[in-house]
Amino acid sequence: MAVYNQQDKKFVGTYGGTFSSTNGRHFATYEFNNFDSTLVGKSVSGTSTMQNGKWQTTGLGKNGTATETLEKINEQATDSPLAGTWRITSRERDGQMSTMQPSPRKTLKVLSDTRFQWIAFNSETGEFSGTGGGTYTADNGKYIEHIELFSRDASRVGMQLTFNYEVKDGKWHHTGQSSTGNKVNEVWERISK
Known part of the structure; x- marks a missing residue:
């Protein structure tokens, strides 16, 4: 959320x-x-109903007790090859690919058919490092992000970033330039569809 x-x-x-x-x-x-890092690691449960295109939940929310009503965003189904949850596993630094070992400190990217959000956090300490998201397209080896939110720098909102991508052997190879103009060469592994 x-x-x-x-x-x-x-x-x-x-x-x-x-x-x-x-x-x-x-x-x-x-x-x-x-909103409340003391909730990290805690489990909650509640009710969940879907009526008239709206999803109402109890027991979730920023404080773990809220009732929320969410309306589904109409997405034009694209059957994106990138839809799912991905975890970064390696990144180029100083010209060398550096493997990132699984640990509580992680960066995930969650994609629907048309929307994305990346989140950097530590699930052990509750530390939140940042997030960004918006809409995207993935077609013919081009992955294009349209940034709608960015926690660390509001000036990035409205930017469009174009990357090259390839999915091979279950890994998403992602190259291009970041919103700051720095070179990006990353590998992500799908952790769920």
Whole structure:
């Protein structure tokens, strides 16, 4: 979940983690929550209903007890090859690819068919390092992001970034330039669809 005001380029906050839903009940464990880091690692449960295109939940929210009503964003189905949750596993630094070993400090990228959010956090300490997101397209080896939220620098909101991408052997190879103009060469591994 990300809360932001795109027009004013204002990031409010974000939280998330693992989630499952069965027979109108949901179960979630916070992996990050910059509203309240004391919730990181805690599990919550509540009710979950879908009516008239709106999803109402109890027991989640920024404080773990809220009732929220969410309306699904109409996405034009694209069957994106990148839809799912990815974890960065290596990055080029000083001309060398550096492997990132699994640890509580992680950077994830969560993509639907048309929207993305990356989150950097430590699920052990509750430290939140940053997030960004918006809409994207992935077609013919080009991955294009349209930034709608950025927690560390509001001036990035509205930018469009174009990268080259290739998925091979279950890994997403991602190259181009960051919003600061620095070279990007990363490898991500899918952790869920």
